Amino acid sequence: MTFKILIADPISEEGLHVLRTTPTIHFEVATDLTPDVLGEQIVDFDALLVRSQTQVTRELISKAANLKIIGRAGVGVDNIDLDAATEHGIIVVNAPNGNTNSAAEHTMAMIMALSRKIPQAYYALKNHQWDRKKYVGVELKNKTLGVIGLGRIGTEVASRAKGQRMNIMAYDPFLTEEKADKMGIRYGSVQDVLKEADFITVHTPLLKETKHLINAEAFELMKPGVQIINCARGGIIDEEALYEAIVSKKVAGAAMDVFEEEPFLDHKLLTLPEVIATPHLGGSTIEAQESVAVDVSEDVIRFFSGDLVRNPVNFPSVPTDIMNKIEPYFHLAENLGTFLIHLTQDVIEEVNIYYSGDLSEMEVAPLTRNTVKGLLKRYHGDHVNDVNALYLANKKGITIHEHKTSKSRGFTNLLTVEVKTKTENRRVSGTLLNGLGPRIVKVDQYSVDVIPDGHIVVIHHQDQPGVIGRMGNLLAQHDINIATMQVDRADIGGEAIMLLKIDKHLDEDAMNELEKLDDIYHVTAIDL
Numbered sequence: 001m002t003f004k005i006l007i008a009d010p011i012s013e014e015g016l017h018v019l020r021t022t023p024t025i026h027f028e029v030a031t032d033l034t035p036d037v038l039g040e041q042i043v044d045f046d047a048l049l050v051r052s053q054t055q056v057t058r059e060l061i062s063k064a065a066n067l068k069i070i071g072r073a074g075v076g077v078d079n080i081d082l083d084a085a086t087e088h089g090i091i092v093v094n095a096p097n098g099n100t101n102s103a104a105e106h107t108m109a110m111i112m113a114l115s116r117k118i119p120q121a122y123y124a125l126k127n128h129q130w131d132r133k134k135y136v137g138v139e140l141k142n143k144t145l146g147v148i149g150l151g152r153i154g155t156e157v158a159s160r161a162k163g164q165r166m167n168i169m170a171y172d173p174f175l176t177e178e179k180a181d182k183m184g185i186r187y188g189s190v191q192d193v194l195k196e197a198d199f200i201t202v203h204t205p206l207l208k209e210t211k212h213l214i215n216a217e218a219f220e221l222m223k224p225g226v227q228i229i230n231c232a233r234g235g236i237i238d239e240e241a242l243y244e245a246i247v248s249k250k251v252a253g254a255a256m257d258v259f260e261e262e263p264f265l266d267h268k269l270l271t272l273p274e275v276i277a278t279p280h281l282g283g284s285t286i287e288a289q290e291s292v293a294v295d296v297s298e299d300v301i302r303f304f305s306g307d308l309v310r311n312p313v314n315f316p317s318v319p320t321d322i323m324n325k326i327e328p329y330f331h332l333a334e335n336l337g338t339f340l341i342h343l344t345q346d347v348i349e350e351v352n353i354y355y356s357g358d359l360s361e362m363e364v365a366p367l368t369r370n371t372v373k374g375l376l377k378r379y380h381g382d383h384v385n386d387v388n389a390l391y392l393a394n395k396k397g398i399t400i401h402e403h404k405t406s407k408s409r410g411f412t413n414l415l416t417v418e419v420k421t422k423t424e425n426r427r428v429s430g431t432l433l434n435g436l437g438p439r440i441v442k443v444d445q446y447s448v449d450v451i452p453d454g455h456i457v458v459i460h461h462q463d464q465p466g467v468i469g470r471m472g473n474l475l476a477q478h479d480i481n482i483a484t485m486q487v488d489r490a491d492i493g494g495e496a497i498m499l500l501k502i503d504k505h506l507d508e509d510a511m512n513e514l515e516k517l518d519d520i521y522h523v524t525a526i527d528l
């Protein structure tokens with residue numbers, strides 16, 4: 001099978017080597033497509049690779065009927081509608097580490113250019129002005145650099161700025177005073193940073209909480225003469241408020257690599273001599289571009305090979321050691337879900353998943369996703385996958401609860417799935433038998449021992465002599481061979497259950513005829 005990838009933004013040629021040398025991958029580079037043309041072409045592709053330019057909107061995603069993965073060669077995914085991707089079961093991966101160094105170096109270059117007014121002086125000189133008075137700068141030594149967002153890039157910037165003998169004060173929701181001490185920097189709240197810093201650099205993603213984090217009120221708190229740097233995302237700084245703060249001389253200068261609207265050719269801020277700017281070049285080095293292209297291409301190949309991707313954005317990544325422990329339960333979880341949904345007659349309102357024995361000590365979120373995927377598969381087919389299973393369940397108003405208990409009824413591990421509807425509660429339990437693989441061991445109150453695969457028939461009947469014989473005869477008339485059979489009953493002569501493994505699908509005619517036999521109440525055919 002060949003997978004088709006569309007590369008819609010300029011991505012390093014060297015970085016694509018890995019795609020070029022994978023025989024199952026066919027890729028096309030088509031940059032600068034208009035949204036309309038991209039919308040027409042996207043339907044042919046299994047994967048889409050972008051940088052920050054292409055806007056992967058809900059509308060585009062809705063046209064991408066075959067799209068399975070979107071790769072972002074870089075960190076920020078604000079040009080991708082993550083909710084729409086998740087709803088459509090499309091995994092989004094990025095390359096979070098490849099351009100950290102370049103973005104940090106660019107930030108330092110901006111801080112130094114800003115403090116010494118290098119772009120302005122260069123521009124004047126190019127225009128035949130030799131002016132040494134106008135371009136007097138300030139030293140960085142002993143100044144305080146306020147870092148808001150101490151993640152990958154913020155941390156690298158802080159460590160480089162220390163080399164310039166700057167004092168660093170940082171705020172990040174994950175930074176503690178203890179951690180800050182160890183890093184040789186000062187911890188502060190956002191307000192502390194705003195009040196004390198001579199230079200303020202932001203390194204957060206653009207989120208609801210960080211949109212206009214630096215606004216008119218924030219500028220109010222700052223020292224007069226403060227200088228501002230944004231090499232993270234346009235929109236973290238309120239550009240209108242920045243403009244006013246510069247005009248009012250509260251802010252002495254600003255260095256901007258990113259803007260609320262990109263690209264642009266005419267920006268109000270650029271009319272101010274205190275502002276220096278680059279057109280979103282933080283990650284634009286040969287090294288970073290190659291590195292992010294390699295990282296994202298490798299993840300796409302991993303995805304199409306059925307391996308775990310390294311940098312999922314809309315899907316939690318599971319560390320390898322945890323994955324190794326839970327992976328053997330994946331099929332059991334999915335098949336228990338599929339098995340149970342076939343037994344359920346009414347609209348599911350609630351799903352309870354009980355993890356018992358060894359399972360109670362494991363990180364089980366991926367198993368919950370697999371169970372829900374199995375449940376929803378009956379109605380969503382291939383449209384439900386690991387990425388959108390929980391989203392789809394939530395959209396249907398189904399609540400999912402995980403429970404952990406060490407009691408496992410004599411099994412070393414036991415996974416029980418229960419569905420609740422307005423009219424019934426149904427449950428099925430399964431286990432992974434050491435060396436023997438998965439087994440269904442309980443269906444509602446009945447004990448059984450069935451391998452959860454192939455064609456299974458569940459027959460609810462009355463525990464009476466002759467039922468099994470009639471059922472066997474009828475299947476024989478339909479040329480259906482019974483491979484294994486399990487029977488259990490509530491009481492002698494009471495309600496009972498039969499679980500048959502048969503060698504081919506039980507068609508509707510045979511099923512209807514079975515249901516008409518004496519003492520048989522209900523027949524369910526399940527293909528796992």
Ligand SMILES: NC(=O)C1=CN([C@@H]2O[C@H](COP(=O)(O)OP(=O)(O)OC[C@H]3O[C@@H](n4cnc5c(N)ncnc54)[C@H](O)[C@@H]3O)[C@@H](O)[C@H]2O)C=CC1
Nearest residue numbers: 075076103149150151152153172203204205231232282283
């Ligand atoms: N200009 C460019 O070309 C480039 C820009 N970027 C951008 O730089 C930014 C940082 O990237 P990374 O360091 O790789 O991300 P990261 O995820 O490693 O770090 C972001 C940090 O921001 C912190 N944060 C989140 N909300 C916050 C808040 N309200 N206040 C303070 N801190 C908060 C997080 O805790 C995290 O530590 C991103 O916006 C990314 O898109 C990244 C690469 C190149």
Ligand SMILES: O=C(O)CCC(=O)C(=O)O
Nearest residue numbers: 051052074075076283284
């Ligand atoms: O060079 C690019 O594609 C933009 C880099 C960037 O902004 C990011 O990785 O978040």
